[in-house]
Amino acid sequence: MKSKLLLALLTVTLAGTAIAQVKTEDAIKYRQSGYGFMAWNMARIKANVEGQYNKEEVIKAANAIQAIANSGMGALYPQGSDKGTGWEATRVKPEFFTNKEGVTKVAMAFNKEANEMAKVAATGDAAAVGAQLGKLGGTCKGCHDDFKAKK
Amino acid sequence: MKSKLLLALLTVTLAGTAIAQVKTEDAIKYRQSGYGFMAWNMARIKANVEGQYNKEEVIKAANAIQAIANSGMGALYPQGSDKGTGWEATRVKPEFFTNKEGVTKVAMAFNKEANEMAKVAATGDAAAVGAQLGKLGGTCKGCHDDFKAKK
Numbered sequence: 001m002k003s004k005l006l007l008a009l010l011t012v013t014l015a016g017t018a019i020a021q022v023k024t025e026d027a028i029k030y031r032q033s034g035y036g037f038m039a040w041n042m043a044r045i046k047a048n049v050e051g052q053y054n055k056e057e058v059i060k061a062a063n064a065i066q067a068i069a070n071s072g073m074g075a076l077y078p079q080g081s082d083k084g085t086g087w088e089a090t091r092v093k094p095e096f097f098t099n100k101e102g103v104t105k106v107a108m109a110f111n112k113e114a115n116e117m118a119k120v121a122a123t124g125d126a127a128a129v130g131a132q133l134g135k136l137g138g139t140c141k142g143c144h145d146d147f148k149a150k151k
Numbered sequence: 152m153k154s155k156l157l158l159a160l161l162t163v164t165l166a167g168t169a170i171a172q173v174k175t176e177d178a179i180k181y182r183q184s185g186y187g188f189m190a191w192n193m194a195r196i197k198a199n200v201e202g203q204y205n206k207e208e209v210i211k212a213a214n215a216i217q218a219i220a221n222s223g224m225g226a227l228y229p230q231g232s233d234k235g236t237g238w239e240a241t242r243v244k245p246e247f248f249t250n251k252e253g254v255t256k257v258a259m260a261f262n263k264e265a266n267e268m269a270k271v272a273a274t275g276d277a278a279a280v281g282a283q284l285g286k287l288g289g290t291c292k293g294c295h296d297d298f299k300a301k302k
Contacts, residue, residue, distance in 0.1 A: 022194075033187030036238070037219065040181035040227070043173075060222045067218035068188065071211045076191070087187070087238035 024078060029086030031076035034068050036087075041065050042140070045117075045133055048126070055124040062121035065136075069114035074107065091149040102146060110139040175229060180237030182227035185219050187238075192216050193291075196268075196284050199277070206275040213272035213280075216287075220265035225258065242300040253297060261290040 022030070041061035048058050082094050096103055113136040120132040173181075192212035199209050233245050247254055264287040271283040 022191075026191075029187060030191035032238075033184040033191070036180060036184030037188050040173075040177075040184070041222065044226075057223065064218045064222040067215045071192065071215040072208065075195075087183075 022076070022078065024081045024084045025086055027076045027078055027081050027086075028084050028090045031073055032086045032088070032090075034071070034073055034076070038065050038068055042133070042137065045121075045129065049130040049133060053126045055121075058124075058129060059118075059121045062118045066114045066118040069111050091151070093147050093149055096147040099146075106139065106143040106146065109142060110136075113139050173227070173229065175232045175235045176237055178227045178229055178232050178237075179235050179241045182224055183237045183239065183241075185222070185224055185227070189216050189219055193284070193288065196272075196280065200281040200284060204277045206272075209275075209280055210269075210272045213269045217265045217269040220262050242302070244298050244300055247298040250297075257290065257294040257297065260293060261287075264290050 041064050045058055045061050048054055048061075077092070077096065079097065081090065082092055082097055084090055113132070117129075117132050117136050120128050192215050196209055196212050199205055199212075228243070228247065230248065232241065233243055233248055235241055264283070268280075268283050268287050271279050
């Protein structure tokens, strides 16, 4: 039991070290990249729903959002990265680093709807994709409202 | 037969329109985001191979790379986007827009190795992941050498 606890502590320590090895500026750039790439995919799902619908394109876009959402981007928010410049100055609010419960809630909602989007996209049902895009976009907004400063 | 041809032409035209709707600066920002996010995932696969190996983290990273690789980023290279600023000034070479055969070759090599990386990651075999990371990284370099200007 004791050795298990030690092993667990060691794992946490090593994981902490691995995260610390990513420079703050790089972590900010990487996370801005993740959101930036998802923005493209959200935009083209919207364009498909509102215009000519291409099932394969929507599937590719939804799969990219899903994989990024599930990639573990939490690791890109090391302590101290409430300030710093990646591609541009971060706009994360300090609350992101203190309100763990709130962050977990918005992150879980986002993951859930991103996973659901990939499922709905696979059906090729444009109306259902449109409805799911609204839900998914709502989880983006939920996090931005609470944890991202306006420009 | 004639109506099929007309339909095909119409489809091409509409697809062209959809792509044209993405502003050049946005297209550049989106593609820089995709590569930026893949850079994080390449880096953490490398860190896992060289340090403590976490199978789940490597799978997440490989899945993100795979989904981005298969997302259809070619649409983010509209004509005229050899110049312009997204997150930063693009460094794509003009050859990217004229050497279709060369671009197709590097793009297909990249997709192949990204798909293979996701498969190898799922096995949890650290040595095989390390070998595959080398192959995948080689396809990144292959494109950079030919189509991306140095800083």
